[in-house]
Every structure is written in structure tokens, then in C-alpha cells.
Amino acid sequence: MGDAFPLRAAWLSYRAGRPGGRALVCDTVVLDGLGPWEEAVRRELRRALAGLGGAAPQFLPRSAVHAGLWVLGPDSALYERWIGAARLPEEGFQIQRQAGGKGEPVWIILGGSPRGALYGVFHWLRLWQLGEAWPVGTVVQEAPAHRLRMLNHWDNLDGSIERGYAGRSLWFRDGDIRYDTERVRDYARLLASVGINAVSLNNVNVGPRETRLVRPPFLGQVAELSEIFRAYGIRVFLSVNFASPVELGELPTADPLQADVIRWWRDTAALLYSYIPDFGGFVVKADSEFRPGPFTYGRTHADGANMLAEALSPFGGIVLWRCFVYQVRRDWRDRTLDRAREAYDLFAPLDGQFLDNVMLQIKNGPMDFQVREPVSPLLGALEKTNVLLELQITQEYTGQQRDLCFLAPQWKAVLDFDTYAKGAGSTVARVTTGILFDRPLGGMAGVANVGDDPDWTGHPLAQANLYAFGRLAWNPALEASAIAHEWTRQTLGPDPEVEAVVERMLMTSWAVYESYTAPLGVGWMVNPGHHYGPNVDGYEYSHWGTYHYADHQGIGVDRTRQTGTGFSGQYRGPWPDVYDDLRTCPDELLLFFHHVPYTHRLHSGKTVIQHIYDSHFAGVEAVQEFLAAWESLRPRLNPVVYERVHQRLEQQLRNAEEWRDVVTSYFWRKSGIADERRRRCF
DSSP: OOOSSTTSSGGGOOOTTOTTOOOOOOOEEEEESOGGGHHHHHHHHHHHHHHHHSSOOEEEOTTOTTOSEEEEOTTSTTHHHHHTTOOOOTTOEEEEEEEOTTSOEEEEEEESSHHHHHHHHHHHHHHHHTTOOOOTTOEEEEOOSOSEEEEEOOBOTTSOBTTOOSSSOSSEETTEEOOOHHHHHHHHHHHHHTTOOEEEOSOSSOOTTGGGGGSTTHHHHHHHHHHHHHTTTOEEEEEOOTTHHHHTTSOSOOOTTSHHHHHHHHHHHHHHHHHOTTOOEEEEOOSSTTOOOGGGGTOOHHHHHHHHHHHHGGGTOEEEEEOOOOOSSOOTTOTTOOGGGHHHHHHGGGTTOSOTTEEEEEESSSSSSOSSOOOOGGGGTOSSSEEEEEEEOSOTTTTTTTSOOOOHHHHHHHHHOBOOBTBTTOBHHHHHTSTTTTOSOEEEEEEOOOOSSTTSSSSGGGHHHHHHHHHHHHOTTSOHHHHHHHHHHHHHOSOHHHHHHHHHHHHHHHHHHHHTSSOTTOOOOBOTTTOOSBOTTTTTTOTTOOOOOOOSSEEOOOOOTTTSOOGGGGSOTTHHHHHHOTTTSOGGGHHHHOOEETTOBOTTSOBHHHHHHHHHHHHHHHHHHHHHHHHTTGGGSOHHHHHHHHHHHHHHHHHHHHHHHHHHHHHHHHHOOOOTTOOOOO
């Protein structure tokens, strides 16, 4: 209870003696065939078994056949004894429980590779903490659904993090690469425990100094940092500046079809791999929000991505090319322009033109990580191209880790969305895993939400979003409620009252946040620049192209095929008709697809204006309930954790009240229609 940083261990706390917890007694361990991963496995088991069972295990040679736990890679001489005829996928694992010669329990963890064995160890420890029964003969077998499971860090060399809400960078400081080795190792452990296998280190908006990361002396420092991640099966990527040859002063052009440029990137790739043999590849933001790209030279995004991919191909590297590309400056008076259309209009015609080591990284929605927007139609449009689903773990538009907003329910809705790309059942998850179109690469990338705050994420409960991303990247079929339960029990302990309260808060928090912010899918309404707090007209007369078109009669953006921008026509299957028809368009997306009068009645029976009033008042009441529920747990929680979350919930209540007052006042003044329940609208 006296630990000053009680949540640094997060869901790997391994604390013995928690209420209702079971001791994990495992005195002896055999490790074999794990190669360079053996030390990470040994380190984790020593920490975990000492925490859960009260005593560190004894590590024995493989001849000790009566050991309590065997962790075996495929090169172990003992492997065939247990695997049988089946072969495990490279990153997969199998866990068995058997009876030893004297009847004592024996666990066998087999990996399809040493890295798979490491994942198996973490999963075994997870299941034990969750209280799973382990009768003799139990066999658990898993493998990741996505080949690439990645975190994008938007860190800058000065130590700042773009859209970071949890302190400063874990590895950049004062224009240099500086880090606490143990802290980075702990971070790598957290990521490996949920199956993350790749990280990009720097911001996709690559600044002048960050452009030099592909050159010494930075390369040597990146290589040293990569060694820490490599021990946990994580490959390092770098975000690169498309105009690097020019900005480094080495060429007069960055034209992707020029021979000198092609040679420059090939030489750069060879240099990178001479320092980091397992370097993952490049993340690229090009021709977007003033970033340089192939458009400068009259070339396509396929031209640009393929040039980089060819440079990386001899070394097994890949290019992650972001599809967040749109016309930045536009006339806000022109209602025919629609930022939502642009990614599809730009990239769908290029399908089939990208090399096999290119992945197009597509945001979950067509706009920009709003609390509610439809699934991007581009996710079902690319049949001949590898795609990567991009999610934002850091809560830029969903409370910035000051307001509680557990995003797993939102992400599940995206993964389960049916694109109808090959008929019914063509879910986003089947697209991103590569299964639907039989693509060689697939994956998920999450914009990271961590910094050097003691609890990693600023808001202790925001750790649940980092955990949820990893678990869904590993297995998109998992339910959000199951993930919330896993995180809560492992992090806060198996206390039934704590679990019930925290899981309920997590599972309702997305809907609560939505209820007191932007209504019915219209989005935005935030303060420009930092994007926290209400400003209904913040972007309404802006060149960025995000509008709600509220006037005295109604609100919303017409994106129908009949009278609007035609965005709805980018979908397949029944969706264009569903979204175009007011009778079938889901209420939660109504104002994204339609401009309607304030008196329009939703499927709920309420008018749009009454929904705005009711939802904003209800949202504040729900946050008040969060606060009261959390206060009921005070005697059952570490006091540091309790106080930190309590402060955040008090701040969330003030934020929700501000949203309520600003939004309800705005629409009362705009519409002239009073709240039926006569609550005060300022």
C-alpha cells in the first residue's frame, strides 16, 4: 500500500496475497530451445512466480524431466514429445497441463518459435491470474490473427509527444536519444504480454532534426534501443520524411522516379540494416497536412510507396503508407466539398498498384478519430492491396486521458462492421487479417497513449485502452467486456466489488463521453488546435473542412447520393441505401449523413433538439455516478491509485458540465426551441 508508483507494473503486477487470489506454486522450471528469448522468459518467470507464489523458482537443465514448468521452443529435443503431429504457427503457442510422475502438476508451454513461447508464458500467467481452472489434460492453443500488431509513437526528439497526454517521451529528450533502460524494458514487457510485435519510434510528422534519424550518430542509438525491444520480439520502425534526400542536403529532388533518388533510398536502407538487421521498415505520412510527398513531382502515392518498398525489399522490410490524405485548404462555403470522401477517392483507384511489401494504413473512420463516425469505406475497397487498420489509443478527441473513455467497444464495432466487399460476412476484421482477399500482410496499428508518467498513461484507467488494443490486435473476436474484466482483475486485483464497479465504468464510458459531447455523429465541436473541451463553431468556418452546418432550422451534413456529397455511395452492399434513407439511417450517425430540422424525430421518438438536451444532461449525471461509484471503492484500493483516478473523475465532471452548458445553450439560442423538461439552458 505504500508503493509510490503502484501502477507502473500495470497488468503485470503479479502481487501475491490479493483478496480471493490463488498462489501459483511452481518451484522448478526448464527452459530449452528459446535462443535469444530465453533471458526475457527467465526474467519474467522469476518475477511472476515470486510475486504470485511467494518464492522464486529454480531453473533446471532440460534433463530434469519432473520440473513443474517446461517452456520449449521448436529446436528443443523435448519438443516432439509434447507437440505430436501438429505444427504451431510461428508466433503461436500451446499450453498443456499434465500430471508428473508423482502426481504433481506439470505445465508445458510450447512455441511455434521462441517468440511464440514467450507469448505462451504471458498467456499462462494471464489465465492463472484470471482464475482459470486447469484440470489435468487441459490444452490451450492460440496464434495471432494479425501478422503486424503495431504501436505508432508520435514522439519528437525534444521529448514532446504530439497528442500525448501522459508526460514526455520514453526515449527522446533534449534533441537526443536518451532513456532509462529499465523503464523501456518494462514497456517492452507490457507490449509483448499482449502480443505487440512492432513499434515506430517517432512522430509521423517528421521534423528537420528527426529526419536525421536515418543517419549516424542517431542510427547507432536507435540500434541500441532496438536491442531492448528485440528481446521481447518487437521490431523497430522509423517514420521517415519523404523529402529526406532534399532536407538532408544530399540531393536537389525527392522525385520517386528519379534514379538518384531511388539509389539514395536503397543506400539508406542498406545503412539502416547494417545497424539494425531486423529493422521493420518505414512509416510514411505524405502529401497530408503540409507534409511533402510524391504529388510535388506529379507522381502517385503508389509511385512513392513502391520506391521505398523496393529499397527495403532485399532486407525484408515493409512500408506503412498512411491514407490520411486530404485537401487541407478549402472554401468552407462550398458544400460540395467533403473531406470524408478524399481517402477513398484517392486510394481506391490505385488498388493493385502497390508492391506486396506495402501496407496502406487506414484510419477507422473517414475523418479523424471522432467519438462517433462511420467505418471508413476504404477498408472494404482494396482487394489487391495489403491494409492496416489504424486506431487512436491516445484519446485526442475522446477526453485526452483526463476523461474516462474505454475505447474497446468502439473498436469492436469497427472490427465487426460488415463491408460486404465479398458479400455478407465480409467484416473489417477479415479484411485487416488478410483473410478476405488472401493478402500476405495484414494488421492493426495504434497511436500510442504512453509517456513517462509513473502510471504510463496519465489516467490510470486509460491503461485499459493500451491493453485492449493489444488483445484485439491478437484476437479481434474477443469481446470488449471480457477485455475489461481481464485488465481490471490483473491490474487492480480479484476483488469482486472492485471488478464490478470498474468494469461497469469502463463498459459505459464511451457512450457517456459521447452523450455529453458532439451529438448524433456530427463530430468535432472542439477547441481548435488542442481539441479538448467544447467549441461548437470551432471548425465551422475553417479551411480544415469539418462542419455541422447548424442554422436556425436544422443541423447536419448531407452526404447522400441524391442531394449531398455522395459519400454514402462509397460503401458496398446495403449501406448506401441504409445511410441515404432517413427511415433506416442509424440515429447515432444521422447528422453525419443528413441535414435535418431540429424537429426531426429519431427512431427513439425524440426530436433531434430534445435528444441534444437530454443526452447532455444525462451525460453529466452519468459522470456524477462514476464519481460516486469510485468513492465507494476507497477502502479497497491503493490510496495513490484512488486519489489519482478521483482527481481525473472530478476533472471529467467539470468538463462534462462545461460541454452540457455550452452545447445546450448554443442550440437553444440557434433553434429557439426550449427544453421540454424546462431545465436551464444558458
